[in-house]
Amino acid sequence: MRPPTGADYAQRAAAMVAEVAPRFAWPGGYPLALLMADGAALCPACAVDHAQAIAAAEPFDCWRAEGAFIHWEGPPLVCAHCGASVESAHGDPGGEA
Numbered sequence: 001m002r003p004p005t006g007a008d009y010a011q012r013a014a015a016m017v018a019e020v021a022p023r024f025a026w027p028g029g030y031p032l033a034l035l036m037a038d039g040a041a042l043c044p045a046c047a048v049d050h051a052q053a054i055a056a057a058e059p060f061d062c063w064r065a066e067g068a069f070i071h072w073e074g075p076p077l078v079c080a081h082c083g084a085s086v087e088s089a090h091g092d093p094g095g096e097a
């Protein structure tokens with residue numbers, strides 16, 4: 001499969017942002033975040049605020065998104081942009097909790 005380009009990507013990016021926008025997956029209420037091409041995570045608020053930059057991002061641009069995901073387990077994610085933390089659905093089994 002060829003990597004999606006141009007309009008394909010912009011459309012996919014818009015869908016990803018729309019998916020994380022509610023902040024929690026439904027059903028289940030699991031915390032959502034956006035995975036960026038560089039492996040960083042973006043919190044839903046930043047995804048929504050920067051939806052245009054994300055949709056317009058070229059490959060390897062820092063706003064390039066890979067997909068929406070549910071943060072199931074592990075330590076809280078730290079948003080690469082604003083530093084907000086996104087708690088995991090099941091906490092951190094390796095942590096002290």
Ligand SMILES: [Zn+2]
Binds near residue numbers: 046047083084
């Ligand atoms: Zn953020």
